[in-house]
Amino acid sequence: MDNGMIGKIEKAKRYAEERTRIHITNLAVTFDGENSEHRVTFDGHKWHCDCGYFHTHSVCSHTMALERVLAGMVPQYTELS
């Protein structure tokens, strides 16, 4: 492996620890809920989920779980306690 690649790998490791460098602008996932599968999307500002709870509350366990997984890379709308 050449020195250039070694340097890139080291930089990648450092970047991976600095999550606030990464700003997710578009995301679509399939979320395996306890009862059924849900489609969750994020457009850089707002979440959307096709579950019934999200439809009435604009937030749900699926979007909150993804906020935790992606902490630092998406705006935090809910309390991460």
Ligand SMILES: [Zn+2]
């Ligand atoms: Zn949901």
